[in-house]
Amino acid sequence: MKKKIVAYKPLPADVLAYLQEHADVTTVDPKRHDAFVAALKDADGAIGASVQITPAMLEGATKLKALATVSVGFDAFDIADLNRRGILLTNTPDVLTESTADTVFALILASARRVVELAEWVKAGKWTKSIGEDCFGVDVQGKTLGIIGLGRIGGAVARRASLGFRMNVLYTNRSANAQAERDYGAKKVDLEELLATSDFVLLQVPLTAETRNLIGAPQLKAMKRSAILINASRGPTVDEDALIEALQNGTILGAGLDVFVKEPLSADSPLLKMKNVVALPHIGSATHETRHAMNKNAAENLIGALNGTLTNNMVNPEALKR
Structure with a gap:
């Protein structure tokens, strides 16, 4: 008998066809909460993204053995609860690395060279003479x-x-990155030294209890006044109110942000009114090629997990001990 899978996000046709070869697939709109929870109760596995999966939603889902998130981040899940239930969570860490790194560097360049601000300035017809230092x-x-x-x-x-x-x-x-030290001359330092000496500070950490508000008012004050903060990890790793104050007061020079505490970012956010902020709509891995690869990878992860053949991309392998 085929396994039952719930897909709670739209999937490319070829990825859906792959899943249907191996399982009975039910597509559910997660906004229809009750229908989604009901479908999980009868499922062996589920695949999706960008939806908070709470312990309450999994009550009664006794057949559920595996969840596949189409993302590298997994803060939408309660890992301790999944372990207790013996539910394996898989993610897609490798296929999005390069496209996300491209986005990060785009933020660095755009923030440093004021690309978005000046492009809008030109479109507004304000480029009427050779630029001066006010555009540097x-x-x-x-x-x-x-x-x-x-x-x-x-x-x-x-x-x-x-x-x-x-x-x-x-x-x-947490640990030394020998390859980066060998190949790129990277130097491991403590956070205090990093903040005090960096021209660009990049957050690239998962959201955990330890990293929530990792960058707050004290850390922003410890940065150079000429420094630019780049966040492409998770919004809550930065105290957004403290960042707004630091940007308004000139505590730091600017910020390039692809993530925010609440997404989508509210249209009345002070961040959107600041010329020294580049704000993107969480596009880290958002290319046609990479998103397709992520969906395919997640589907393969899920089938491998249900068949007991998966050897990588396991967020909580300890769940298998259950």
Whole structure:
């Protein structure tokens, strides 16, 4: 008998066809909460993204053995609860590394050279003479990039920074990244030194209890006044109110943000009124090629998990002990 899978996001036709070869697939709109929860109760597995899956939603879902998130982040799930229930969670960490690193570097360049602000200025018909210092930005090449969290994506950004822009790379991480140190000259330092000496501070950490509000008012004050904060990890890793105040007061020079505490970002957010902020709609991995690869990878993860053949991309392998 085929396994039963709930798909709670639209999937490319070929990915859906792949799942249907291996299982009976029910597509559910997660906004229809009761229908979604009811479908989970009869499912062996589920695949989707961008929906908070709470313990209450899994009550009675006794057949559920695996969940596949079409993302690298997994803060939408209660891992301890999944472990208790013996439900394996899989993610898609590798296929989005390079496109997300491209987005990060786009934020660095756009923030430093005021690309968005000046492009809008030109479109508004304000370019009537040769530009002066009021339109100048700051250099990227040769500057110091401090990366908080040198994992896959952080390492890909370090490669771009070191080899492409001759940047000095500092980083903080739970463990040393030998490859980045060897190939990109990255230097592991404590957070205090990173904040004090970096021209660009990049957050590339998962959202956990330890990283929530990791960058707040004290950390922003510890940065150079000429520094730019880049966040492409999770919005709540930064105290947004403290960041707004720091940007308004000139505590730091600017910010490039792809993530926010609440998404979509409210149209009345003070961040949208600041010329020294580049705000993107969480596009980290949003290319046609990468999103397709993520969907395909997640589907393969789910079938592998249900068949007991999966060997990688397991967020909580300890769940298998249940």
